[in-house]
Amino acid sequence: MTKVFCTAGRSGAGKDALTKAILKNLPSNLKFIPMGTTRLPRHGDIDGYPNAFYSEDEYLKLLNDNMLIDIRTYDTKNGQQSYFMIKQDLEDNMNYLVSSETPVGLHSLVEYYGEDTIHVVYLQASDYNLITRAIIRESLNPLDSQNYAEVCRRFLSDKKDFELGAFLEFKHMHFIDADQDIPNMYYQWKKLYETCCEN
Secondary structure, three states, X not given: OOOEEEEEOOOOOOHHHHHHHHHHOOOOOEEEEOEEEOOOOOOOOEOOEOEEEOOHHHHHHHXXXXXXXXXXXXXXXXXXXXXXXXXXXXXXXXXXXXXXXXXHHHHHHHHHHOOOOEEEEEEEOOHHHHHHHHHHHHHOOOHHHOOHHHHHXXXXXXXXXXXXXXXXXXXXXXEEEOOOOHHHHHHHHHHHHHHHHHO
């Protein structure tokens, strides 16, 4: 049965870094679906991996054409930023990977694809690692675009929006220890994926 694996976790948990590691070793039976966003690229971002970047006009056209499943818009210190997933026709004998999902977004995917299709992969990390990683990531941006107030806003917002209890209601729930480094997290993912494919 086709499965859609959705990574989830707070900012700084390592979702993008883990996704990039998976994409470097992508199994032949796994396709990646990038999350669309209207935010500006961060340092080191590549369009389509792990996010696809769209202008506001492109986003509005997709919205008006009813091509989106999961739609979220945030009021940030850098203005409004939208995240969304474009509807996909799932192929038989193929699995899919989606990065950076929220409980609300996951409910949208369950409604569209069915609860047996959606597998939630939750990245758990300590507050210390979450805020430290976020600050380091922000420091890599050009000095005139660094916004530590936004880092703090996201940390506090995510603490509420990504409360673990909100994820436990999903039928297929998996966990990755995100206090580990990326190679270790990738190893956890690989074992998880292999086990799911056997069932």
